[in-house]
Amino acid sequence: MSLQRDFSQLLHAKPAKNRKIFEKYPIYLKHTLFYDEEILKKVRNKDVVERFFVYDKFRERGNRLLNKQRFDEALFLYERALSCFKWLELKDEPD
Numbered sequence: 001m002s003l004q005r006d007f008s009q010l011l012h013a014k015p016a017k018n019r020k021i022f023e024k025y026p027i028y029l030k031h032t033l034f035y036d037e038e039i040l041k042k043v044r045n046k047d048v049v050e051r052f053f054v055y056d057k058f059r060e061r062g063n064r065l066l067n068k069q070r071f072d073e074a075l076f077l078y079e080r081a082l083s084c085f086k087w088l089e090l091k092d093e094p095d
Helices: 003-012 015-024 027-034 038-044 048-067 071-082
Strands: none
Touching (some): 027 071
């Protein structure tokens, strides 16, 4: 099942149905809609090996923050790490 296809179906369905489908996604995946950073856009266009190195840097930074008990900041970095591989994005409808 393709997330991009599912998400594009959300855009064409009724709002109540959209919300139900969107609510089924994991929270980290929902948050990727709000990561509008240029670095993540560039990373997502790279091959898997290069994305893994960026993922690992985010993860390591998250681990350091977790050890300092800075949980919110660590969680944010873990979500960014996962978003190197799996994310949602809004697409404009073709005219």
